[in-house]
Amino acid sequence: MEHVKTFIESGILELYVLGDVSLAEKQQVEAMVQKHPVVKAELEEMEKALESYAFANAIQPSNSQRTKILNSLVTNLADDSTFKSKKEEAIVVTMPAQQTNNFYKYAFAASLALLIGSAVGMYNLNNQLQQKKEELVAMNTQNQRFSKTVGYMDEQLGIYRDTSYKVLRLKGTKNLPTGNVLVVWNPAKKKVMLDLKTLDMPVNDKDHQYQLWALVAGKPVDLGVFDKLNNDMLDMKQMKSVALAQAFAVTREPRGGSINPTMSEMMLIGQF
């Protein structure tokens, strides 16, 4: 404590209060103040005494100074607080707000993009679907046609395989040396069919038709008319029935056919 007493009495505390100490002395005093409550109390007493002395010697600045100085400080304060509040906003308020704003903005943009994307996708998909449907319909039609064709051909093939059918090739007369057609005849069922696929005759004009005749006991019997068309004909054309026939012949007759064959217009003939 002797050391503390000496320190107090050295007068350094007074100089410290008066701001008249070197940096080293200042640090020494501050250390002592921290360490010894007595020194701290002593220092505070001196400070209070000098403070009162300054107070007693105070000079009131003119009233205009108050406004002027306060304004300059408040301007500083405003600057500071603007800066401070900005900082606070940046940390506490604005950033989350911006984040939210951005989030909704981006979310909205993303949703919109997604919506447009989906719409385009749907449209494309729908188009593709329609296209596929059409393709499917086309394929089905084709398929049906094929199966019909196959069925038909099968049927035809069945006819040829069926031994109850007789097959007779009619050949061209001098009127049509290259003419050719197959007649299929089932005497039991009295069924006569022309295999139009094998028909090799010129296309008939619109005033004429070809007519098939059966020669039954030397007399021609009308078995019906048929056309030679431009396109390929697959049909087995069923003609009128006949039970007995020695021969078959085709003549060219006016459209609708004739009661008796025009012999001069005989095109094909074949006999058993």
Add this chain to the structure above:
Amino acid sequence: MSKKIKLSEEELVLALRNREKIAVEALYDMYSASLFGVISRIVIDEATSEDVLQETFVKIWHSFPSYSADKGRLFTWMVNIARNLSIDKLRSKDFKNHSKNQELENNVTFIDEQRNTVYKPELMGIKDLVQKLKPEQKSILDLVYFKGYTHVEAADELGIPLGTIKTRLRMAIIELRKNFN
């Protein structure tokens, strides 16, 4: 006259630390006259003193984060700022050109005669108590406290040994403590 704000030193320090507007007003209302008393006695010229007063408050406000209550009272810290700024102003070139040397001894009286020193009811009689300081104590204290002399400069100025200066300063403050505390 505008309503003056007064806070306890703790409240004021806290408010200043929180950068509250009310702190600035309280600071001014509580300490401007005391600080202006110191500044005026060093700078003399009234307009310049007012400038320094403003600089002092600006500096107090800006350097406030560096103030620590552990190292001393708020006023001690502030009065040192005011004194240093006053001395800086006094030593600055433009001010030297502008102002002629004035007689030191009479400055305090000169100022006290020129300006209305504040008399507060609670300080009634203080002037008399201050007068109780022995003249040799008062002159040294005023040189250092109000004129911004270092004790070394005061020793030179008064032609008194450094030790004596220190002793007289100490005795002057002890006398003040008796009167004020």
